[in-house]
Amino acid sequence: MTTIVAKPLSAAAFAPFGDVLEIAGDPDKIINQGLCGRYHDRAALDFGADGRAGISLFNAQPRALPYTLELLERHPEGSQAFVPMHQNPWLVITAEAGEAPEAPPGTVHAFLAAPGQAINFHKGTWHGVLTPLHGPGLFAVIDRIGDSANLEEHWLAEPLLVTGP
Secondary structure, eight states: OEEEEOEEOOHHHHTTTEEEEOOOSSOSEEETTTTEEEOOOOSOOOOOTTOEEEEEEEEOOOOOSSEEEEEEEEOTTOOEEEEESSSSOEEEEEEOOOSSTTSOOOOEEEEEEOTTOEEEEOTTOEEOOOEESSSOOEEEEEEEEOSSOOOEEEEEEEEEEEEOO
16 A cells, blocks of 8 residues: 655645645734734635535544545535634645546645644645544535535545655
């Protein structure tokens, strides 16, 4: 079984797949009587022409490292943001696009999100399932709500083993 090592999540490393949502640097605005820093417009949300934004709550069972990756998925009609409602690290898995739109995913990457980090997968990005490493596995998910199919799954021919640094 091939092993991949999860790297710390950073905006630069994750940029080909989406956005990292985190507090970094100075806030864009100070609001609420000067008591709140606003870090403005941190994700490129895309819900397609016939979709709308929806906020759902996911409560996923925690997994452990090493983690066996068997399935990747993507959402061709819209972006998908995961915002943890806890202060625990969690695993983010993504894959490069295949050689053609209908091709299977390419090289897989794994990231360890630190407490306080959220992510937004760009539309059509291959990724692993929601993978908290500690309970509770509670996340707010902002994604496309619409009538057309927005989920493609790809089972790996050979599972991958994801380990920590």
